[in-house]
Amino acid sequence: MGLARIIAPPDLVIGVNTGDDECFYGLHVSPDLDTVMYTLAGMANPETGWGLAGDTFDTLEMLRKYGVDAWFNLGDRDMATHLRRSQLLRGGATLSSVTAELSRALGVEHTIAPMSDDSVKTVVTTAEGDLAMQEYFVKRLAEPPVESIRYVGAESAQPSAAMAGALAAGGMLVLCPSNPFLSLGPILAVPGIRRGLEAFSGKRVAVSPIVGGAALRGPAAKMMAELGHEATCVGVARQYQGICDFFFIDDQDAESAPAIRDLGIQPVIASIIMESEADKVSLARQILELADR
């Protein structure tokens, strides 16, 4: 959101994880694409982090009456997004073109690019067995200890045209602060994207999702520990070795700067906890300032 506020639509491509995409109630749901789209459209529900502000849940309640185990919440207006997407996909459209059409209809002018138009499924292997990403995250509240994560289909997936174009165009690349395994992992698992990041001609910047040893949101820290990684900003930076030039860490993690420098990544110490829209814009500006550095 911060970057979109200060970068003109033609100059920003937002590459989005689709490893969470899943079929619910017969519809193709793309949780991350929708969260980005609703956020940029100013329609997102700020309390939940998913769905539309003020949405109702009548369809879901009725599905439960039909005996459906409707554990994945989809609001009534949100449902229209999945209905429309599913119908267009079934008609042969790509996820990229569907996303463009839906975004345009909601007045979003920046390009929201699915990482790939091919199916990639994030599968979390836990003590309870293999769980699809939403099953792990929403149904099981990220509670079962994680043993490993894989991205089914990633090996043969192609980057979407917008994603490939952005990678080839150069400029600046930003890995936003998000779960390195669940949100960025699937994107980086697409070979064409990883190669594009490795060969990227401009500056590559990442922002730590971990501050002071705790994730700002979600189970990133818990999961990193379970997977045997250091649950710190340094642990995250290590994931991005070879694809990252600058790594933003929070003021309170200033002492980690040398360890990050040792990874061949330049640490940038800043205030990276974003509460308000002003915080988001401020961080985005600091990132863009690196272009001249």
Add this chain to the structure above:
Amino acid sequence: MGLARIIAPPDLVIGVNTGDDECFYGLHVSPDLDTVMYTLAGMANPETGWGLAGDTFDTLEMLRKYGVDAWFNLGDRDMATHLRRSQLLRGGATLSSVTAELSRALGVEHTIAPMSDDSVKTVVTTAEGDLAMQEYFVKRLAEPPVESIRYVGAESAQPSAAMAGALAAGGMLVLCPSNPFLSLGPILAVPGIRRGLEAFSGKRVAVSPIVGGAALRGPAAKMMAELGHEATCVGVARQYQGICDFFFIDDQDAESAPAIRDLGIQPVIASIIMESEADKVSLARQILELADR
């Protein structure tokens, strides 16, 4: 509804037209099956004649935001019915088994049988060209003059198992008062059903949907006139020649009795305008009394 109130669930099979079934917003919608199901579940919207009482329309409103020409109204709770049906059909279930599952979930104990599990599409040829049934009826408000009607797929459609079973079982058969071309026409166009009606071992009773030259509901009279039929109860009776033994006409049409008798059908003069549930039960009782006649 009247028959269901006085006949035990195992003794009544309600055969329903599926010629109106259509795909809306990517979902399989069965308007007539749903109206019967919602009516027997006590959930129907009495004001509209379709949909669920008290339903809201948030999904549809959002679909319109996405540029969808959403002229076919589906409520948010109603949407769950179509979502569930579509998902089960896509999984390989028959329309009969889906209907049974949905009905059971809503507490409907009588058997609601689609006329067929095969696709039959009622197509109305008008001065404006061919229109699918809902397009003609809902979008164009049954305004364009009708030139002809055909039931695409009917010739090769098989009666559903419940429908065939009911026809073979004998007892009594009732053609409920409905549009002879749009509602009963598609059912009668399925060869196995027509043969079953012709060979039916019990009494076959029909109730006129036309009283005093006007349809009690909908465009039946207008349509009959456009198709060159007499828009009276006699005109309807003529459609059922060979598959009907008793024909209920309203008191005010008593003078048409001889003309109906001339068709080889026995007229029954009664009060057939049903306003209240008591009216429906009363007419149902009069129909069942014919069993002993």
